[in-house]
Amino acid sequence: MARLTIFGAGYVGLVTGACFAELGHDVSVRDIVQEKIDALRRGEVPIFESGLDELLTKNAERLRFTTDVRDALEGAEFVFICVDTPPLYSGDADLSRVWTVIDELPAETSATVVMKSTVPVGTGDKVRAALDARGLASLGYVSNPEFTAEGTAVRDFLHPDRIVIGAFDDSDGNAVEALHTGIDAPVVRADVNSAEMIKLAANAFLVTRISFINEIANVCELVGADVLRVAEGVGLDHRLGPHFLRAGLGWGGSCFPKDSMALKQLAANSGYHFQLLNAVIEVNELQKRRVIQKLEKHIGKLRGKTIALLGLAFKPHTDDMRDAPSLVLASRLLAEGAEVRAWDPVAEPELQGVTLFDTPLEAVTGADAAVIVTEWPQLTQLASEDVRSAMRHPLIVDGRNLLDPAAVRAAGFAYEGIGRAVSPLDVLPETAEREPELGR
Numbered sequence: 001m002a003r004l005t006i007f008g009a010g011y012v013g014l015v016t017g018a019c020f021a022e023l024g025h026d027v028s029v030r031d032i033v034q035e036k037i038d039a040l041r042r043g044e045v046p047i048f049e050s051g052l053d054e055l056l057t058k059n060a061e062r063l064r065f066t067t068d069v070r071d072a073l074e075g076a077e078f079v080f081i082c083v084d085t086p087p088l089y090s091g092d093a094d095l096s097r098v099w100t101v102i103d104e105l106p107a108e109t110s111a112t113v114v115m116k117s118t119v120p121v122g123t124g125d126k127v128r129a130a131l132d133a134r135g136l137a138s139l140g141y142v143s144n145p146e147f148t149a150e151g152t153a154v155r156d157f158l159h160p161d162r163i164v165i166g167a168f169d170d171s172d173g174n175a176v177e178a179l180h181t182g183i184d185a186p187v188v189r190a191d192v193n194s195a196e197m198i199k200l201a202a203n204a205f206l207v208t209r210i211s212f213i214n215e216i217a218n219v220c221e222l223v224g225a226d227v228l229r230v231a232e233g234v235g236l237d238h239r240l241g242p243h244f245l246r247a248g249l250g251w252g253g254s255c256f257p258k259d260s261m262a263l264k265q266l267a268a269n270s271g272y273h274f275q276l277l278n279a280v281i282e283v284n285e286l287q288k289r290r291v292i293q294k295l296e297k298h299i300g301k302l303r304g305k306t307i308a309l310l311g312l313a314f315k316p317h318t319d320d321m322r323d324a325p326s327l328v329l330a331s332r333l334l335a336e337g338a339e340v341r342a343w344d345p346v347a348e349p350e351l352q353g354v355t356l357f358d359t360p361l362e363a364v365t366g367a368d369a370a371v372i373v374t375e376w377p378q379l380t381q382l383a384s385e386d387v388r389s390a391m392r393h394p395l396i397v398d399g400r401n402l403l404d405p406a407a408v409r410a411a412g413f414a415y416e417g418i419g420r421a422v423s424p425l426d427v428l429p430e431t432a433e434r435e436p437e438l439g440r
């Protein structure tokens, strides 16, 4: 069994650390945020990730947490870089935290450096050159991108679709591959540039599928088709498959927006206009805003109206608010002059102008519309008598096609999904008295 040091106790670092400990390795996790490390030492997990708590507790004997670099690196054979690489204003990935880690490695380090953070193609070459320049030429360098999805990250890590290993030197790649013994998955061995590109291309392809089905949904609305049936029929084609064909109000999160933007900029910086990816990103920006038109269709201008946003995290089973579509939606509603109430079971963001409530029922009380922004399972029973009588207008805009439109309508609500056929039942009596179109 090996000794691993993980830099970064975030979503990826903690899952990586806990899972490698589960595989039997000794792991020390280093972060620069003292409170995070203190919490982890007390046995508290600073993020919400299904199954992580249990795994950290189960493997506590093989896990150490520290803020001190030398302490973290004691006896380390592998250094995993799992720090954040957020977008810069230009859309390029900000690698400053990666470079800090490289600079922090003491001269006597003998560990192989493994990059799990998502980085632009060419980063490995630059890190290799920087290590060489620092007299650390003997250190191995391996790109081992991470494909886990938040909410299912522990399962994804232990049962991945594939493990990607890009190395300058085969023996370094072999050593990193051996760390994964116990995980049954195909291993893709590649050069470092290709390994880096696999990660970016995979995310770009996933968002392309979502934006594609969202556009199909938008056309479905115009021509009277139902995108759920369309996606089912399309997805059963073995050449296409069913995944990432769920229409909704747009994709977000800590990875998709920044990684697609980073690939777009990487291409542009290299002299290539990535036309398809540009369109995919733009479709998503427009998709997040379409909810406004759907609300206005039913309740008229939104100034003075009360809208309840149900679900704020970028997807269910996580508390991650990074680039969540709810942020754009809340801002658009506030800009239209609406009052915004919101509920999420785990995310508790401080959103200026938005009032948070503990239950969906409290959030929808007095609301002119409820918008399902994140498909939390708690919302499957939303179309209840309690909710209907608590709302000023019984209108549900189902931004994730979570509910059965017929059942919602039968329960006395107007329903608007994404790419669903429209029903005459959906016209609220009040829409006849819409406010006049006042200029703003």
Ligand SMILES: NC(=O)c1ccc[n+]([C@@H]2O[C@H](COP(=O)([O-])OP(=O)(O)OC[C@H]3O[C@@H](n4cnc5c(N)ncnc54)[C@H](O)[C@@H]3O)[C@@H](O)[C@H]2O)c1
Pocket (backbone or CB within 6 Å): 007, 008, 009, 010, 011, 012, 013, 030, 031, 032, 033, 036, 082, 083, 084, 085, 097, 100, 101, 116, 117, 118, 119, 146, 147, 148, 149, 150, 254, 255
């Ligand atoms: N979140 C995901 O599901 C996911 C999935 C695949 C890949 N990734 C990629 O993995 C990387 C990490 O993502 P994340 O979501 O875990 O980020 P995160 O923000 O949750 O965690 C990063 C952690 O690194 C710490 N850090 C910063 N500088 C450090 C340093 N010098 N030493 C030690 N720790 C330091 C931060 O304090 C933070 O706790 C990113 O490049 C991301 O794109 C993320």
